[in-house]
Amino acid sequence: MIDTNTQEKRQKLPMQGVPQPTREEVLKLPRVHISTHPVMAHKMTALRNKHTSSAEFYQLVKEVGALLAYEATAHLALEPWEIDTPLERTTGYRLAGGIGITPILRAGLGLAEGFREVIPDAQVWHLGLKRDERTLQAMEYYNQLPHKVDLQICYAVDPMLATGGSAIDAVNILKRKGIKRISYVGIIAAPYGLLKLSQAHPDIDIYIAVLDEKLNDYGYIVPGLGDAGDRQFGTF
Ligand SMILES: O=P(O)(O)OC[C@H]1O[C@H](OP(=O)(O)OP(=O)(O)O)[C@H](O)[C@@H]1O
Ligand SMILES: O=c1cc[nH]c(=O)[nH]1
Numbered sequence: 001m002i003d004t005n006t007q008e009k010r011q012k013l014p015m016q017g018v019p020q021p022t023r024e025e026v027l028k029l030p031r032v033h034i035s036t037h038p039v040m041a042h043k044m045t046a047l048r049n050k051h052t053s054s055a056e057f058y059q060l061v062k063e064v065g066a067l068l069a070y071e072a073t074a075h076l077a078l079e080p081w082e083i084d085t086p087l088e089r090t091t092g093y094r095l096a097g098g099i100g101i102t103p104i105l106r107a108g109l110g111l112a113e114g115f116r117e118v119i120p121d122a123q124v125w126h127l128g129l130k131r132d133e134r135t136l137q138a139m140e141y142y143n144q145l146p147h148k149v150d151l152q153i154c155y156a157v158d159p160m161l162a163t164g165g166s167a168i169d170a171v172n173i174l175k176r177k178g179i180k181r182i183s184y185v186g187i188i189a190a191p192y193g194l195l196k197l198s199q200a201h202p203d204i205d206i207y208i209a210v211l212d213e214k215l216n217d218y219g220y221i222v223p224g225l226g227d228a229g230d231r232q233f234g235t236f
């Protein structure tokens, strides 16, 4: 396993004995969108493969980010926009209001890059959260949210939704900033974290590529892909 190094150094098993919902139970949740795209399934297999190098892994996270962005932006509001073609004046559309992307550092960085390929004009609001691997509590260590907030929607992006603690904290921080419409976008979710996030924030949409089986005793998603931050940045 790619992450045995970090897992086995710990003495605590924070998820041992904690009841977890099944996949079937959380599949009924409203506002949860799970990709059914075959290209996504293909890329996910390469992401999970422990033989995929960091360079390839980062590239795949970006590509999956672009696919997820395409799905998560399908319901954005438009406004009419008049332009001149080379032949005549016509009315088209443009996205109504600004779009924000909040990558949850570090692992959210690749996903945010993929998002920006689809929405290059999006503002990027960096938010650093680190999960304490013994307690599984997230700690905020960096915050570059601007003072002026004028967005149609903000997407909190992070590949892994494990216990849900980091995602819940990120959405709380965005709500305290006054953001009215928020979506969470992730690559792999565990049923436990998906249920927690959905219960804590029933007013947000949650877009993921895949729903995995469960968290192991260390709080890692299985089958999962290991540590998404370490795999993107080569810090094993
Ligand atoms: O749902 P949770 O139990 O909160 O776990 C998920 C969080 O853990 C990982 O980040 P990590 O804290 O390892 O930081 P990193 O991105 O710097 O590796 C992941 O990218 C999420 O942010
Ligand atoms: O499986 C997991 C859980 C938390 N963070 C990760 O990067 N992977």
Ligand SMILES: [Mg+2]
Pocket: 107, 227, 228, 229, 230
């Ligand atoms: Mg990590």
